[in-house]
Amino acid sequence: MTKLRAEDTERRQAAGRGPDFLEVLSRSLSVIETLGNHREPPTISDLARATDLPKPSVRRILHTLTTLGYAETSGRTFRLTPKVVRFATSYLASGGHAQVLQPACEELSRITGQSCLVGVLDGAEVLVVAYTMPEQLMSRSLGVGTRFPAYCTAAGRVLLGQKTENELTSYLAKLKPVAQTEATQTDKAVIKSEIMAARKRGYSVMEDEFVMGWRTVAFPLYRHDGSIFGTLNLNCKKSPTLTNDEFDRFVGLCGRKAESLKSLLI
Numbered sequence: 001m002t003k004l005r006a007e008d009t010e011r012r013q014a015a016g017r018g019p020d021f022l023e024v025l026s027r028s029l030s031v032i033e034t035l036g037n038h039r040e041p042p043t044i045s046d047l048a049r050a051t052d053l054p055k056p057s058v059r060r061i062l063h064t065l066t067t068l069g070y071a072e073t074s075g076r077t078f079r080l081t082p083k084v085v086r087f088a089t090s091y092l093a094s095g096g097h098a099q100v101l102q103p104a105c106e107e108l109s110r111i112t113g114q115s116c117l118v119g120v121l122d123g124a125e126v127l128v129v130a131y132t133m134p135e136q137l138m139s140r141s142l143g144v145g146t147r148f149p150a151y152c153t154a155a156g157r158v159l160l161g162q163k164t165e166n167e168l169t170s171y172l173a174k175l176k177p178v179a180q181t182e183a184t185q186t187d188k189a190v191i192k193s194e195i196m197a198a199r200k201r202g203y204s205v206m207e208d209e210f211v212m213g214w215r216t217v218a219f220p221l222y223r224h225d226g227s228i229f230g231t232l233n234l235n236c237k238k239s240p241t242l243t244n245d246e247f248d249r250f251v252g253l254c255g256r257k258a259e260s261l262k263s264l265l266i
C-alpha cells in the first residue's frame with residue numbers, strides 16, 4: 001500500500017497536479033465523461049480502454065455511480081441516467097443563467113420559427129446549455145447537454161475566435177478534423193481563416209458543414225464585465241421560404257438578442 005501511495009504521488013508530481021490532487025475523483029470524472037460520449041452503451045472493457053484505467057477501478061466507479069443513481073446497467077453495458085443533468089442545472093443556476101437563456105431561446109425561436117440554442121466551449125467541443133426547437137423542425141436529437149465539434153460549427157468558430165493566438169495554435173495542432181458532411185471543411189488553414197473571419201466580423205454563418213440542409217448563425221454572448229460566456233445560435237432549416245433576405249433578417253434578430261443579454265449574464 002505504501003508503494004502504491006508513493007507511485008500515485010510520483011504520478012501527480014510528474015503531471016504537475018500537486019499533493020492535494022484527488023486521483024480517484026479524476027478517474028471517476030473521466031469515466032463519466034467517457035460514458036456521456038459513447039453513442040452505444042459501453043462495457044467495462046470499453047471504458048477501461050477509452051480511459052486507460054484498470055478494469056477493477058472502472059468496475060468500482062461504475063458500481064458507485066449505479067448505486068447513487070447516476071448510471072444504470074443492463075448487465076454488461078452501462079449508460080448515464082438523467083440524474084447527471086443536475087450538474088448542468090446547478091452550473092446554470094449558479095449565475096441565474098437558466099432563467100435568462102432558456103426564455104431568450106424560446107422567444108427567438110417563436111419569432112423566427114427556427115431552432116435556437118446557447119452553447120459554451122468545453123475543451124474542443126461546444127456544449128449546449130439552453131435549447132428550443134419548433135416541433136415541425138424536429139430532425140436530429142439535440143438538447144441541453146448535447147456536444148458537438150467546435151471546428152465545424154458556427155458556435156465553435158465564434159468561441160475559438162476568442163482564444164489567444166497561442167491557444168488557437170495549440171488547438172489546431174491537436175485537431176484532427178473529420179468530415180461530418182460532404183461540405184465540412186477539414187483543411188486546418190481554411191478552418192483558421194474562418195475562425196479569424198468570425199472574430200473580425202463579430203459572428204459566424206455556416207451552411208451544411210455540420211448538418212446538411214441547415215444554415216446557422218452564431219453571435220458571441222458576453223457577460224456584463226466583457227468576458228465571453230458562450231454563443232447564441234439560430235439554426236435555420238433551408239427551404240424555398242428561407243430567402244437570403246429572410247435569413248439576413250434572422251441574423252439581425254439574433255445579433256440584437258445576443259446584445260440584449262449582456263447586462264443579464266454574470
